[in-house]
Amino acid sequence: MFSFFRRKKAESTPGEVPAALSVETTAPAKDPVLPLDDLERQALAAEPRDGVADDSAERAASAAPPGGFVSRWFGGAAAPAPVAPPAGVPAPPVTPPAATEIEAARADLAPLIAEKDLELAPTSDTAQAARVGWMDRLKTGLKRTGSSISTVFIGTQIDDALYEDLETALLMADAGVPATEFLLQDLKRRVKEVRATDTAQVKGLLRDAVADMLAPLERPLVVGVYHPTVIMVSGVNGAGKTTSIGKLTKHLADAGASVLLAAADTFRAAAREQLAVWADRTQVEIITQQGADPSAVAFDAVGAGRARRKDVVLIDTAGRLPTQKHLMEELTKIRRVVTKADITAPHEVLLVIDGNTGQNALAQVKAFDAAAPLTGLIVTKLDGTAKGGVLCAIAREKPVPVYFIGVGERLEDLQTFKAREFAEALVG
Numbered sequence: 001m002f003s004f005f006r007r008k009k010a011e012s013t014p015g016e017v018p019a020a021l022s023v024e025t026t027a028p029a030k031d032p033v034l035p036l037d038d039l040e041r042q043a044l045a046a047e048p049r050d051g052v053a054d055d056s057a058e059r060a061a062s063a064a065p066p067g068g069f070v071s072r073w074f075g076g077a078a079a080p081a082p083v084a085p086p087a088g089v090p091a092p093p094v095t096p097p098a099a100t101e102i103e104a105a106r107a108d109l110a111p112l113i114a115e116k117d118l119e120l121a122p123t124s125d126t127a128q129a130a131r132v133g134w135m136d137r138l139k140t141g142l143k144r145t146g147s148s149i150s151t152v153f154i155g156t157q158i159d160d161a162l163y164e165d166l167e168t169a170l171l172m173a174d175a176g177v178p179a180t181e182f183l184l185q186d187l188k189r190r191v192k193e194v195r196a197t198d199t200a201q202v203k204g205l206l207r208d209a210v211a212d213m214l215a216p217l218e219r220p221l222v223v224g225v226y227h228p229t230v231i232m233v234s235g236v237n238g239a240g241k242t243t244s245i246g247k248l249t250k251h252l253a254d255a256g257a258s259v260l261l262a263a264a265d266t267f268r269a270a271a272r273e274q275l276a277v278w279a280d281r282t283q284v285e286i287i288t289q290q291g292a293d294p295s296a297v298a299f300d301a302v303g304a305g306r307a308r309r310k311d312v313v314l315i316d317t318a319g320r321l322p323t324q325k326h327l328m329e330e331l332t333k334i335r336r337v338v339t340k341a342d343i344t345a346p347h348e349v350l351l352v353i354d355g356n357t358g359q360n361a362l363a364q365v366k367a368f369d370a371a372a373p374l375t376g377l378i379v380t381k382l383d384g385t386a387k388g389g390v391l392c393a394i395a396r397e398k399p400v401p402v403y404f405i406g407v408g409e410r411l412e413d414l415q416t417f418k419a420r421e422f423a424e425a426l427v428g
């Protein structure tokens with residue numbers, strides 16, 4: 001699910017709900033590669049880039065509230081102006097608002113919320129089929145490797161052997177030791193509580209336990225509180241970043257948001273071309289600069305997003321491995337430079353993980369979070385994996401919200417993560 005708050009027109013009377021919502025119509029991208037024009041360059045050049053305190057550490061700490069699940073912070077209805085302070089003047093501290101302030105901001109914005117919370121719900125029969133298909137394919141994957149959790153419950157006895165088999169099955173599905181131990185204990189408690197007498201009941205209780213464990217990861221991606229909402233997308237090579245950006249762009253554009261893509265993978269020509277294809281398909285603009293510093297592209301894109309009054313700027317970054325220290329540092333730099341272009345940005349830092357990666361996905365979450373604090377995940381390729389249990393490991397050991405799951409290569413194959421559905425697919 002993502003919530004999309006419409007832009008409040010500057011000329012609107014306070015409290016007045018604009019009759020015609022002010023989201024721009026995205027112009028068809030005739031030439032998908034749009035360099036900054038002179039005026040925009042001058043406007044950006046006029047904005048000092050120096051003297052902005054690096055508040056990333058403070059923000060990293062503050063963006064992780066107890067439990068670590070609230071993935072974003074709001075500046076309230078009156079978001080801080082997205083400009084850098086004059087040179088030499090230290091940046092004002094960016095303090096995340098308290099929960100009550102967030103609620104107040106939401107209430108203020110309520111009349112401006114488009115339609116209501118928009119959800120990446122299946123909009124067509126095809127998408128509905130893809131969703132059903134994903135659940136089937138996840139279950140099939142688990143069966144194929146002989147690690148099906150479901151088969152554990154074929155017998156009738158609730159005994160130690162059942163729990164042992166279940167432990168093995170959970171570990172085989174890459175749930176990891178801490179999550180597996182937690183789930184087993186939780187399950188035993190539930191079994192005792194309801195005095196379960198047959199294994200079918202136990203299976204249902206395990207579904208509940210997994211769903212409860214994953215529930216905190218089910219969070220909406222909110223865009224539209226900031227203009228533009230700047231979303232950085234990171235991940236290892238081939239995880240599905242560009243494809244996911246394409247899919248997300250489609251959903252955002254369908255919801256009426258104007259999107260600007262930034263190809264900050266400046267090394268691989270194919271990566272830029274791939275993003276340009278998605279831009280073309282979804283009819284949005286894209287900023288690319290061959291061979292440029294990725295941070296410079298990101299900086300320019302944020303500036304262009306403001307100048308062109310975009311609702312969302314999506315920054316695609318190059319694939320990198322956590323072991324490639326210099327590339328991880330580059331990610332830190334991109335994030336820092338984005339903050340220089342807009343002191344409130346990036347508003348979201350997403351990590352795309354390949355659902356087939358299993359336990360390594362957890363290591364990726366930790367490593368990327370250390371380089372550029374994460375606010376959300378997109379888990380791809382869940383249409384054919386035996387390792388979906390890793391989400392339990394993430395929930396237990398490094399809880400970062402899962403905004404979306406990828407269940408195929410088509411545009412409509414991006415689904416909102418639903419803990420209960422996932423638990424049902426995993427447990428069978």
Ligand SMILES: Nc1nc2c(ncn2[C@@H]2O[C@H](COP(=O)(O)OP(=O)(O)OP(=O)(O)O)[C@@H](O)[C@H]2O)c(=O)[nH]1
Nearest residue numbers: 237238239240241242243319380381406407408409
């Ligand atoms: N089956 C399946 N394939 C996917 C999914 N998401 C992405 N892919 C495929 O995975 C491959 C890699 O996707 P990309 O989007 O190019 O990955 P990337 O992370 O941008 O790659 P780099 O730029 O090389 O780091 C492509 O063939 C995609 O079609 C998914 O949810 N399911």
